[in-house]
Amino acid sequence: MTAPAKFVGRSVARLxxxxxxxxxxxxxxxxxxxxxxxxxxxxSPIAHGRIEAIDASAALALPGVHAVWTYADIAHxxxxxxxxxxxxxxxxxxxxxxxxxxxxxxGEPVAVVFADGQYLxxxxxxxxxxxxxxxxxVVRATEEPSVxxxxxxxxxxxxxxxxxxxxxxFRDAHAVVALELSVGRHSGxxxxxxxxxxxxxxxxxxxxxxxxxxxxxxxxDKIAELLGRKVESVQLYEGHVGGGFGxxxxxxxxxxxxxxxxxxxxxxxxxxxxxxxxxxxxNHSRDQTxxxxxxxxxxxxxxxxxxxxxxxxxxxxxxxxxxxxDLAAAMLPGPYRVPAYRAAAHIRLTxxxxxxxxxxxxxxxxxxxxxxxxxxxAAKVGVDMxxxxxxNLIGKSAMPYNLALETLGTHIVYDSGDYALLLxxxxxxxxxxxxxxxxxxxxxxxxKVGAGVAMFVEKSGLGPFDTVRVAVKPSGAIEVITGVASIxxxxxxxxxxxxxxxxxxxxxxxxxxxxxxxxxxxGMGAFASRATVMCGEATRLAASKLRAQALEAxxxxxxxxxxxxxxxxxxxxxxxGGAGPSMPLGALARALPNGLSAEDTFESTxxxxxxxxxxxxxxxxxxxxGVAIERYVIAYDIGKAVNPKxxxxxxxxxxxxxLGGALFEExxxxxxxxxxxxxxxxxxxxxxxxxxxxxxxxxxxAPSPLNPLGLKGAGEGGTNPVxxxxxSAIDDALGRPGAVTxxxxxxxxxxxxxxxx
Amino acid sequence: MTDKIDITLNxxxxxxxxxxxxxxxxxxxxxxxxxxxxxxxxxxxxxxxxCTVIVDGEPVRSCLMFAAQASGKKxxxxxxxxxxxxxxxxxxAFMDHHGLQCGFCTPGFLMLAAGVLEREPNISxxxxxxxxxxxxxxxxxxxxxxxxxRAAAVEMRRT
Numbered sequence: 001m002t003a004p005a006k007f008v009g010r011s012v013a014r015l016x017x018x019x020x021x022x023x024x025x026x027x028x029x030x031x032x033x034x035x036x037x038x039x040x041x042x043x044s045p046i047a048h049g050r051i052e053a054i055d056a057s058a059a060l061a062l063p064g065v066h067a068v069w070t071y072a073d074i075a076h077x078x079x080x081x082x083x084x085x086x087x088x089x090x091x092x093x094x095x096x097x098x099x100x101x102x103x104x105x106x107g108e109p110v111a112v113v114f115a116d117g118q119y120l121x122x123x124x125x126x127x128x129x130x131x132x133x134x135x136x137x138v139v140r141a142t143e144e145p146s147v148x149x150x151x152x153x154x155x156x157x158x159x160x161x162x163x164x165x166x167x168x169x170f171r172d173a174h175a176v177v178a179l180e181l182s183v184g185r186h187s188g189x190x191x192x193x194x195x196x197x198x199x200x201x202x203x204x205x206x207x208x209x210x211x212x213x214x215x216x217x218x219x220x221d222k223i224a225e226l227l228g229r230k231v232e233s234v235q236l237y238e239g240h241v242g243g244g245f246g247x248x249x250x251x252x253x254x255x256x257x258x259x260x261x262x263x264x265x266x267x268x269x270x271x272x273x274x275x276x277x278x279x280x281x282x283n284h285s286r287d288q289t290x291x292x293x294x295x296x297x298x299x300x301x302x303x304x305x306x307x308x309x310x311x312x313x314x315x316x317x318x319x320x321x322x323x324x325x326d327l328a329a330a331m332l333p334g335p336y337r338v339p340a341y342r343a344a345a346h347i348r349l350t351x352x353x354x355x356x357x358x359x360x361x362x363x364x365x366x367x368x369x370x371x372x373x374x375x376x377x378a379a380k381v382g383v384d385m386x387x388x389x390x391x392n393l394i395g396k397s398a399m400p401y402n403l404a405l406e407t408l409g410t411h412i413v414y415d416s417g418d419y420a421l422l423l424x425x426x427x428x429x430x431x432x433x434x435x436x437x438x439x440x441x442x443x444x445x446x447x448k449v450g451a452g453v454a455m456f457v458e459k460s461g462l463g464p465f466d467t468v469r470v471a472v473k474p475s476g477a478i479e480v481i482t483g484v485a486s487i488x489x490x491x492x493x494x495x496x497x498x499x500x501x502x503x504x505x506x507x508x509x510x511x512x513x514x515x516x517x518x519x520x521x522x523g524m525g526a527f528a529s530r531a532t533v534m535c536g537e538a539t540r541l542a543a544s545k546l547r548a549q550a551l552e553a554x555x556x557x558x559x560x561x562x563x564x565x566x567x568x569x570x571x572x573x574x575x576x577g578g579a580g581p582s583m584p585l586g587a588l589a590r591a592l593p594n595g596l597s598a599e600d601t602f603e604s605t606x607x608x609x610x611x612x613x614x615x616x617x618x619x620x621x622x623x624x625x626g627v628a629i630e631r632y633v634i635a636y637d638i639g640k641a642v643n644p645k646x647x648x649x650x651x652x653x654x655x656x657x658x659l660g661g662a663l664f665e666e667x668x669x670x671x672x673x674x675x676x677x678x679x680x681x682x683x684x685x686x687x688x689x690x691x692x693x694x695x696x697x698x699x700x701x702a703p704s705p706l707n708p709l710g711l712k713g714a715g716e717g718g719t720n721p722v723x724x725x726x727x728s729a730i731d732d733a734l735g736r737p738g739a740v741t742x743x744x745x746x747x748x749x750x751x752x753x754x755x756x757x
Numbered sequence: 758m759t760d761k762i763d764i765t766l767n768x769x770x771x772x773x774x775x776x777x778x779x780x781x782x783x784x785x786x787x788x789x790x791x792x793x794x795x796x797x798x799x800x801x802x803x804x805x806x807x808c809t810v811i812v813d814g815e816p817v818r819s820c821l822m823f824a825a826q827a828s829g830k831k832x833x834x835x836x837x838x839x840x841x842x843x844x845x846x847x848x849x850a851f852m853d854h855h856g857l858q859c860g861f862c863t864p865g866f867l868m869l870a871a872g873v874l875e876r877e878p879n880i881s882x883x884x885x886x887x888x889x890x891x892x893x894x895x896x897x898x899x900x901x902x903x904x905x906x907r908a909a910a911v912e913m914r915r916t
Contacts, residue, residue: 013852020860021848023795023835027861030794118785119778191799191807191861191895242797242861243895275800488859488896649855652898680804680893687890688899718898 007497007507008709011645014493015508016486019240026239028195028211033268036197037066039258040121041271042111042128043281044103047139047351047673049132051101054111059124064116067265068128071098074260077226080251082321083218084408087157090347092150095316095354097253097260102149103132104315105353106675107280109253114261114269137673141312141348142289154349159322161329163404164340169304173295177376182742183365183723185287185312186665188358188657189685192242193273194282196255198262205233209259212236212515214249214485215525220517222251223259234259238515244487245657246357246527247283250319276678283320283356284667287312288328290369295340300381300388304340307332307369311347314354322347323408324355327362327459330407334370335419335457335611336392341405351673357527359657360716363456364723368743371454371724379737385453385728386427393419393455400705408462408528414609416702417637423455426613426635429697435617435631443735448620449630450735452728454721457611460713461533461704463604466524468538470499470546471597476570476586478503478510480542483523484535485515489715490646491531497642498536498709502543504567505585529610529713532642534602537707541600549598554588608704610712612636614725620733625751627663627730629692637699639712647714648696654718656691662723663744664690764828768793769837777824783817784808786824787834795835795864799893806892809865809872810834816872835864838871846912847871847905856905858896865892870906878914882907 019025056068079094099110111128115121138146138154145155170176197210207229212219216236224234241248258269273281290309294302311325325345333341358364378388394401396418403412427433435451442449469481480499484491492512500507513519524534551562554572558565558581566575573582589596617631634651641647664684668676677683703710727740730750739753761776766783768791775790782801787793787810796819799807803821810819811833819827838845847867850856857863866889873880873888880888889903 014855016860017852017857018844020857020863021835021844021851021867022839023793023864025795025860027794027797029788029798119780189895191805191859191893192797193799240861241859243859245895275802275805488861490858645855649858649897649901652900653858653896654898656898657895679802680800681802685893685895687893688886688903689890691899693900694898 005501007500008642011643012493012497012507014490015496016490016492027192027242028197028239029272031197031210031239032270033197033199036268036270037114037116037265038118038121039261039269039271040113040125041109041254041277042113042125043277044099044106044108044110044132046103046132046134047106047137048135049103050135051099051103051110052133053131055129056111058127059113062120062124064120065124066114068111068113069098070111071096071100074098077256077260080253080256080319081222083215083319085321085323085326087159087322089157090317090321092152093156093317093349095253095318097256105351106673107277107353108315112257114265137351139350139669139671139673141310141350148349155346156317156349157322157347159326159329159345159347160343161405162342164304166304166306166340166342169295169340173303174298175296175380176293177296177373177380178293179372179376180289180291180741181369181372182289183286183368184666184744185284186661186667187283187285188245188247190243190245190248193275193278194248194252194254195272196258197268197270198258199268200262200266202266207234207259207263208237209255210237210239212238212249213241213487214244214527216485216515216517217483217523217525219251219255223256226256227260227263235518238485241487244526245359246361248487249485250283250356275680279678279683280353280675283318284314284353285324285355285358285361286365286661287355288365292369292373294373294377296377300377300383300391302336302338302392305333305338307343309345311345312350312352313347314350314352316354318354318356320356324357324361326407328366330405330412331363331459332366332370333403334367335394335455337394352669359654360720363458363720364658364661367454367456367721368723368727371721372727375728375731376738389423389453389455390420410605410607413606414457415606415704415706417609417611418701419455419611421701422611422635422637422699423613425697425699426615426633429635429695430615430631430633448622448733449618450729450732451615451617452725452732454614454724454728456721457609458717458720459607459609460529461604461608462528462530463534465601465603466534466538467520467522467599467601468535468542469520469597469599470542471595472585472589474586474590476509476584478505479513480510480539481513481520482535483520484531485526487526489650490643491526494532494642494646495535495539498539499543502540503547505570509570529715533608533707533711533713534604536642536711537709538600538602540709541602542598545600546596546598550585550588550596553592554583557591558583604706606706608706608712610636610638610714610717612717614721616725616729618726618729618733620730620750622754625747625754627745627750632692632694634694634718635697635699636714636717637702638714639703640700640710641698644698647698650714651696651718652694654716655694655722656686658719658722659691660686661743662726663746666744762825764825766791766824766827766832767830768832768834779823779825781824782820783822783824783827784819787819793834793836797861797864799862804893806869807862807865809868809892811868811872814872814876816869833868835867838867847909850905850909850912854901854905854908856897856901862892862894866894866902870909874910874913878910880910
């Protein structure tokens with residue numbers, strides 16, 4: 001018997017907060033070891049060129065400079081491998097740890113300098129002379145493929161997906177709606193830049209890397225492989241992580257370099273990225289242009305969608321390989337019935353920073369495209385934006401809904417959902433009808449105001465497994481050891497809440513260990529909104545096992561049956577509060593020769609699919625091209641919220657990032673591949689002024705049938721449709737359907753649209 | 758440029774006699790030379806505000822100030838906010854209102870808000886929004902930070 005939920009479903013305070021509030025966090029830059037050397041990366045100032053010579057003599061002449069490495073020093077290290085979505089033909093495009101003869105983007109690591117301290121190593125790096133002969137730069141992913149380098153083309157692959165008779169759909173269509181839509185290059189840009197500190201312990205023959213994030217176990221395995229070491233002789237340690245968002249914690253060249261140098265020089269090696277480096281070297285994302293067509297019947301019902309797009313991946317295929325275009329291709333149909341579908345995702349290389357995933361990868365893009373398409377269909381058949389969506393939504397009775405597409409090695413089967421119900425709830429929360437009346441009145445007075453709606457299906461809880469070990473320490477403290485990672489999302493609190501209910505203890509008594517490869521053999525990490533779903537269920541299983549074990553053992557000591565016992569607040573007591581001796585869990589653990597601990601694994605071959613609706617109301621300033629957001633409503637069904645306040649936090653934060661991509665943030669390049677957004681003065685992230693208050697409605701109408709708590713992940717639904725909803729609202733404000741075709745809708749672009757008419 | 762000079766940084770009431778290059782930023786000196794790593798560095802060009810500390814009562818970007826310029830002045834960092842185990846009203850309010858997620862920007866926001874609320878306890882909501890828009894947060898979407906600072910302002914006026 002499991003006790004009724006005391007913690008799951010409640011907005012309890014976070015376990016993580018206190019050290020972070022009093023300045024006792026342990027972020028990457030906070031970690032130092034005696035005698036450490038500092039590493040500085042010398043980066044290419046040229047987008048595309050041939051390395052003729054590198055002269056490090058002046059740098060090496062500075063006292064306190066220990067070494068300079070170029071490609072020759074690391075030529076034995078293989079290129080950085082793929083973690084997800086490998087595709088035939090992509091391997092030759094993997095990134096070397098340092099540039100090999102050719103540089104392909106501004107920011108590419110060409111050499112590294114090791115010296116005593118940050119100031120000196122930066123001085124020395126400035127003295128490393130690079131002789132690079134420029135080559136023509138490729139900066140547009142939509143141009144016909146050309147030769148890149150070494151006989152490789154700029155199109156390493158095309159992801160094709162589809163089902164149904166797409167040609168028949170277009171042949172039989174009442175009408176066809178065709179659009180060209182683009183999403184600008186932007187990325188997660190966490191407030192903490194990347195960092196990695198490696199040291200080699202000769203006594204134990206263990207290479208340690210601190211500053212790990214997101215996927216410590218996978219990175220550990222690969223670092224061991226690339227450096228030719230046994231897996232157990234490499235350990236990664238995650239401290240506090242100042243934001244993840246998909247980009248932080250992937251395996252990057254700098255991680256390999258600090259590890260290789262720690263082994264070679266037998267010194268601790270510390271590397272902390274600066275902000276300019278971050279903006280040109282860490283993963284970019286989102287840069288995609290779609291040419292999309294919908295075949296519709298006379299009522300605007302979708303008969304088929306043909307989705308051809310060009311994914312500007314930048315200069316190398318990094319760990320994510322084809323993940324983002326694959327997701328964009330697979331998730332485009334969203335919450336609508338699309339009887340026939342065809343996607344062709346052209347992966348294109350350009351001389352820009354390489355790309356990877358960023359919160360709602362592939363979906364921010366495909367939702368923008370799909371929802372623009374729905375708005376265009378509405379305009380074509382002359383119905384409003386809400387009605388066109390209602391006509392096309394997948395019905396509740398169709399659940400579970402097999403989309404007949406695959407992504408991330410899983411079949412896409414929407415596990416549960418009532419999309420129409422959530423649309424109703426969102427519109428009600430937004431006061432849609434009154435809002436429409438108000439907007440109409442204001443427009444009549446000349447104001448440019450409008451409202452938009454966007455719907456989406458997210459994915460979360462990617463398997464294949466998570467393992468958790470729960471132990472009662474002799475002190476009575478509970479330790480939960482997981483293979484997930486914390487990127488600031490509150491996973492310690494959520495896991496503790498689940499464990500507390502399953503075991504019968506206070507969540508404060510639980511210490512959740514994550515991101516430490518020496519504490520648990522395997523782990524999947526934190527990505528794809530997977531931690532609460534996968535680790536949460538594994539925790540529930542392990543804690544339930546531990547509870548049964550504890551009751552069994554206590555029954556023997558207390559001379560009763562396990563059925564007659566319960567665990568309440570960490571104390572083994574008689575069921576129903578009956579009289580009799582009781583025993584704290586700690587005392588039981590001390591009394592047992594092998595202590596008290598249990599391990600269990602949750603396996604899942606399918607993802608779970610939360611879904612949501614965003615409603616935006618905006619006012620456009622026709623003089624400046626500025627956009628003021630007057631109302632923003634988010635309804636998100638995540639099956640079951642373990643901690644509603646943290647879920648709201650995820651959604652509100654996701655919205656801010658979504659707004660960044662919709663209105664402000666873009667990595668711009670000139671014709672020569674020179675990056676133009678290299679400081680926070682050029683790369684504009686929303687501040688407290690730009691992010692409006694929002695109304696957040698967490699719905700639990702469609703618990704997932706794939707795990708007993710009904711959990712779906714909450715991390716990405718705040719971001720997913722923001723570009724789509726804002727674009728829809730701006731169109732409405734201007735009274736010009738289809739006006740917005742490209743994100744971000746910067747004041748300059750919007751002014752150009754306004755002036756076009 | 759690289760000849761070191763002797764300076765004394767008074768951080769949270771304690772003197773730190775250190776030798777630094779004249780070009781060393783206050784942020785680096787606080788973190789590396791004085792070991793107070795609660796102050797974070799997010800951009801090193803004065804935009805993000807993660808490194809905000811209070812110098813002689815004013816919030817400053819410690820990445821834009823040389824350590825030598827702060828010699829002899831009273832510097833306050835996040836480590837000095839709580840009184841023993843008792844959190845400062847701002848820290849408590851950030852916890853109560855879920856005003857932090859990853860926590861990297863938090864020390865900067867706390868010191869920014871502390872400096873402003875001490876100077877202007879009755880600051881208007883609009884002015885407070887202006888002040889808070891000078892720092893960047895990438896996790897929270899700001900609303901919970903704004904709520905937390907408003908709640909703390911009430912509490913600080915009361916006590």
